[in-house]
Amino acid sequence: MTTVQDQGLVSAPAATGTARRLGALGGLAYRYGLLAVLLGLLVVFSLARSRFHTWDNTLIILQSVSIVAVVALGVTVSMTVGGFDLSVGANVGFVVMVTAQVMVRYNLTGATAILAGLAAGLLVAAVNTLLIVVARVPDLVASLGTMFAFQGLALIITSGQSVSVGMDLGGGRVAPGRYDPDFLWFGTAKVLSIPVAVLVMIVIAAVVIVFLTYSRWGRALYAIGGNPVAARLAGIPVNRYRALAYVISGLCAACAGILLSARLGRGDVGAGDVYLLQAVAATLIGFAVLGANRPNPFGTLVGAVFLGVLINGLTMLNVPYYTQTFVQGALLVAALLLSYAVAPRSRRAS
């Protein structure tokens, strides 16, 4: 029934723009298109290079995407409430610097470094929350500001230098500490032949999937992302949940920063910068997985793996590294087309 009152009722991304009804083929493409392409890529790469479909290479791919995936899971949570955390890359970089500084400059233990790293991530989340939830600055611009501020802060706490063992502190003094082997374990060790970073990624992914998909808090977060007014009128404390989303996003970025710091074994200036775009791409590619058409942690994981497979396979095929960014961009655009243009007008939520 179409009455005057019913107009302007639907505002989901699925229902706007070029959304239109397609045949069964369109529906299939929409649900399984991305997974089919991923499968196709795996087959092509395996046929072209026998080294590709080995257990070792699988672990290499997973290890290469573990940090991106953890960051992306955080971005996914921030997007479920209709927000967008642009500060995750800067957060990763800031945490790398803080952990390196704690161990190298102040000669403290790995456990202290981890705590300091998590605290640093929470600090970024706190600034985001203050700006977005309390001061009502729009999400994108607020987290953009946070991004700049913490990129700068990471430089300030290390006087603009990278932090490495035995670095010169000026005045003839040398940094007293070094990376704690227990800390480095996160970046280099393997358990049952699986890299620790991959295990951490799997645990965080499992927790985020259960939290977002099955818990009552996840239900509230999705309600806010779908229609914040409806969520508020149903008695959901919207601001508290939006703050929670940014805290989770900040903690995920902090975990990623700890993993990266442990892998690098030093605090590199700008180490986290590449993770923002990669994480956002993984999250957006995830929209198109199984026709979810909304931020979803399983899709995000698939998106991150997809990016890893692509880079790994292309590298094996000796495709020049400078074309990789373009290929990733094309993949993202294709996934966005699936989510926005091919999406059937009306979709069922689980």
Next chain:
Amino acid sequence: MTADVDAPALAVERLSKRYGPVEVLRGVSFDVARGEVVGLVGANGAGKSTLIKILSGAVAASAGQVRIAGAVTNPATVRQAARAGVQTVHQEIGAGVIPGATVAENLTLDSLAPGGALWRSRRRTRAAAREIAAAAGLGADLEAVLDRPIEELPTSERQQVVIARALSARPRLLVLDEPTATLSTRESERVLASVGRMAAAGVAVLYVSHRLAEIERICERVVVLRDGVVQRDVPAPFVARALAEAMLGGTLSTLRHEIRGGGSPVLEARGVRARPDGAPFDLVVRAGEVVGITGLVGSGQTELLEQLYGARRLLGGTLSLRGRPYAPQSPADAVRAGVGLVAESRAEQIVPTWSVRRHVTLPRVRAHSRFGLMDPRLERATARRTLGDFGVVGPGADAELGDLSGGNQQKVLVGRWFDGHSTLVLLDEPFRGVDVGARADIAAHLRERAHDIGLVVASSDPAEILQVADRVVVMADGGVSGELRADQMTTEELSRLLTTPARHSRTTDARENRRAFGLETT
């Protein structure tokens, strides 16, 4: 275009409009002569907005025609309507101004549209703006503020700018859609005065308002619309009460239910105000009774319910729920205390793509989860029970709510509060956009389920109120003008109350209240 000097500026002839199966206008005919101010009144859903949209070219009529100065003009676009000489000033002032632009730029916006000059100069803009303002009779007022951003002006002056701009197109017909709805009485005066000046200059004015007192003052004739039909077309002088009667319909249907007195008080509101300028009043809702709140649009019903729900800051007074102080700071507080609201706008309560089940359990996620995880079986059971209780047949608990008919959507949004956890449910225009059958269903289910909780139903349509209420509170100007038992509600009595200024209807003074709530000792 052939313009006939003797023909009326506007002639609406047998105009009809249907949206799907719903016929919003059914053969509406009336005229507006040059220099005449004609009032257009009608309750919600009478068809006023549709008529205005057709006149302004925003929607096309299904049948009938519109003549402007004698020439048949069925405007298909807003530009066509403007070319034919129709200018419309819409209710929301935001729709007519560009924030950030100066007053002068806003006044001369039409020369920015296709066909205007390529380059603009500040000096020429200002000169043109001055001319426009002077033509509208407000040159002196606006001279000082021409270069200020429009948003710095008070609402009434912004409204004047919009009207002046509409007049600058030298329209034959000016349609004013509730131009004073958001203005204070003093601000309204200025708008009313300018309407008089326009008419004197020969412009035909169609003046749409819910404020009958304004209609009485400035209109030479009034057209009353009800259910898409012209009920009355009468010249001045008219009586506000008679207009209200015509809007409401000849006779209200007879009551079909037993009046219940209600048990112990569920909600006691003392000295509350619906609007800052409204008179304070008391409201008591008892367990097992349905309290209807009615009033002309804009009398403050929505504002009152939103305050009771914590969605809006309480303007004054104190609330208690089942004898305990109740001061909700947010809807979350209200829901926790056992209060539910079915809001006026259905779209504001629907999460796109979500199933019936998810909508039903959204206010009660905690009760439907175990160890923090949602229990879909429990959820489905609750959703099925809600669907069953409110007679929604067909779609199941996992159907997408947005795919249901308007009536069924409303049944779900109403029904979710009747799960045994509510002590008070507030319903704002629950029958809007709902077909007659679903309306009767919802009303019957509401009465059936109200036996031990309090219900408040607000509607600007008294017929809807009569269908559910035991007691009717009539609001006017943000206050309460009277109260009736539903079986004593007659059209005459109601019309009198709707047009009576609200009086201070407090039964106790503030000190007594404070003492009653233990906030002040004697």
